[in-house]
Amino acid sequence: MINKDLQFNGGKMDIEKYTSGKLYQFFEILFRLVVWNLLTLLIVGVVMAGPFLGFYYLKEGTFAGVLMLIGVLLGFFAFIPSYCTIFSCIKLYKEDKNCNTFIIYFEQFWDNLKSLYKMELIIFPIVILFSFAMYFYYAIIGDEELEITFITSIYQIGYTILLFAIVGIFLCFLNLPMTVGYFRMKTKTIMKFTLIMTFKHILKTIIFALLFIMPIIIVILVNSLIPVWLLIGFSLPLYIIYYMTHRDYWRLVNNINVVRDEEVYLQKGEEK
Secondary structure: OOOOOOEEEOOEEEOHHHHOOHHHHHHHHHHHHHHHHHHHHHHHHHHHHHHHHHHHHHOOOHHHHHHHHHHHHHHHHHHHHHHHHHHHHHHHHHHOOOOOHHHHHHHHHHHHHHHHHHHHHHHHHHHHHHHHHHHHHHHHHOOOOOOOOHHHHHHHHHHHHHHHHHHHHHHHHHHHHHHHHHEOOOHHHHHHHHHHHHHHOHHHHHHHHHHHHHHHHHHHHOHHHHHHHHHHOOHHHHHHHHHHHHHHHHHHHHOHHHHHHHOOOOEOOOOO
């Protein structure tokens, strides 16, 4: 028997009231968040698979260590545009609900990869260099029998500066999705604009960090929540971040002509 609540219009079932309902919208966005999160993990896993398989079979030796390092670097190289792609998909979904879940992801991923690969090639060597320098400084100042001298004080200052630099890069990374999600920029401008927005809205940036860090801590403490984190560990925080930032960024979009002369940013889709 046909449900009496279903109505027909010109021979077609009228389901508008069902698809516009809050429950339907909740499960629709949940489905998209899960798919985009899993696609991100899949891409990263596929990129890392080759080097890690080589490491698994070799298990030890210098070459095995090199393969593991390459796998980690490739994983991060793929993760950054994938992570930004989740935000881009969320933004496009909120503005155009007709977008296809899978097609829009791969379109945005390719677009973000082309926009960010130069920046990654610049930032990655810097982060690696800073990390090795911090390890070197820590190996020296971590010695309990080390005497406090002028040289060791310089090491401590250097370690502290590098630590703050790494934290600053991480905070900028959290704001990167909004930069590439709303605007199209040259590599230098991406880095400059993201840095400005990160420290201009530092309180929000700290909240962004907590949105990502706290679930990881919870998952470490409660291992049974790992499957949940794998499904929405990146997409849900980015969904919350979208609601926290869209007014600020749309205000910038609407006033783009005011700052264009300063070359701070260009609206996505426009060419300079």
